[in-house]
Amino acid sequence: MSAAEFPAETSVSGEWVRQHNRFTERVTADGSSGWSALPGRYHLVVSLACPWAHRSLIVRRLLGLEQAITLGVVDPLRDERGWRFTLDPGGRDPVTGIRLLSEAYLATDPEFSGRCTVPALLDVESGTVVSNDYHRLTLDFETEWRALHRAGAPELYPVELRGEIDEIDEVVYRDVNNGVYRCGFATSQRAYERAFDALFRRLDLLTERLERQRYLVGGTITEADVRLFTTLVRFDAAYHGHFKCNRHKLAELPVLWAYARDLFQTPGFGETVNFEHIKNHYYRTHPAINPNGIVPAGPALEEWHAPHGREALGGSPFGTGTPPGAA
Ligand SMILES: N[C@@H](CCC(=O)N[C@@H](CS)C(=O)NCC(=O)O)C(=O)O
Secondary structure, eight states, X not given: OOOOSSGGGBOTTSOBOOOOOSOBOOOBSSOTTSOBOOTTSEEXXXXXXXXXXXXXXXXXXXXXXXXTSEXXXXXXXXXXXXXXXXXXXXXXXXXXXXXXXXXXXXXXXXXXXXXXXXXXXXXXXXXXXXXXXXXXXXXXXXXXXXXXXXXXXXXXXXXXXXXHHHHHHXXXXXXXXXXXXXXXXXXXXXXXXXXXXXXXXXXXXXHHHHHHOSSSSTTSOOHHHHHHHHHXXXXXXXXXXXXXXXXXXXXXXXXXXXXXXXXXXXXXXXXGOOXXXXXXXXXXXXXXXXXXXXXXXXXXXXXXXXXOOGGGGOOOTTTTSOOTTOO
């Protein structure tokens, strides 16, 4: 068996087994958790490369929470100390003053020894991590932060569709969102092939579904679309090559490719995508997979703006809501 990118998260049979989210406090509307949804109290730290963080970036924008929750963006390249605020003046996060995300993790738990991950929601006053639970973070933005949503914010997690959204989120997480990592970080042929088969089997099933309907659940954009989008938008730029997810490129799967372009061209999605951060991060931050750190020059990106024709399937992106940025 060859070298693992993350030995502590690699099983004896070469499977990638992701660490648990360490901080799972919840911010609630009524403050019953000890953390109230208040403007200016929390700081969201993301990497624009990271699909898990990208979810929270899109949802924050769609719901108009940008004023209420400030944003910190880390350098796409991690060094041995992890995520750094080297894009900011003086190398410090302007809101909390930290240089490294690990400072917030260690301020919360001095014994913490796992990977300090994004997204992380920090308490501005204490500089500690409230949550790095990306599964819950966006659902709470949608339900617990309602009083601070913009007028016309869409309903991304409608009560009557939650069962169906949760069901699809679970399989999309297992086979697609995390599936690409299970391909990329596998250290045995068998573990890689299992993850690869599950990934493309799931993409085939999603194709069947999306052939008939514009969005994954119901007639409007929901949390389920946000979660699938963040993996699809990275597929050809990173996962196809770097993680060996290469049965097909996204651009060779017409239904999913049109679906992804449709979302990309919807306000709130495309403007949150940074292909430079994505490519640089993946190809230059996993030395066990890509030791020379060469970043591929492709793929061509113009096609993301090409017409998708998905309007013909009916549905409307925001239902009775309005797009972000609209007057
Ligand atoms: N919180 C999750 C997922 C978030 C995650 O893995 N984020 C990545 C970026 S895509 C990260 O921050 N990695 C930091 C590292 O590996 O040191 C976890 O603990 O696995």
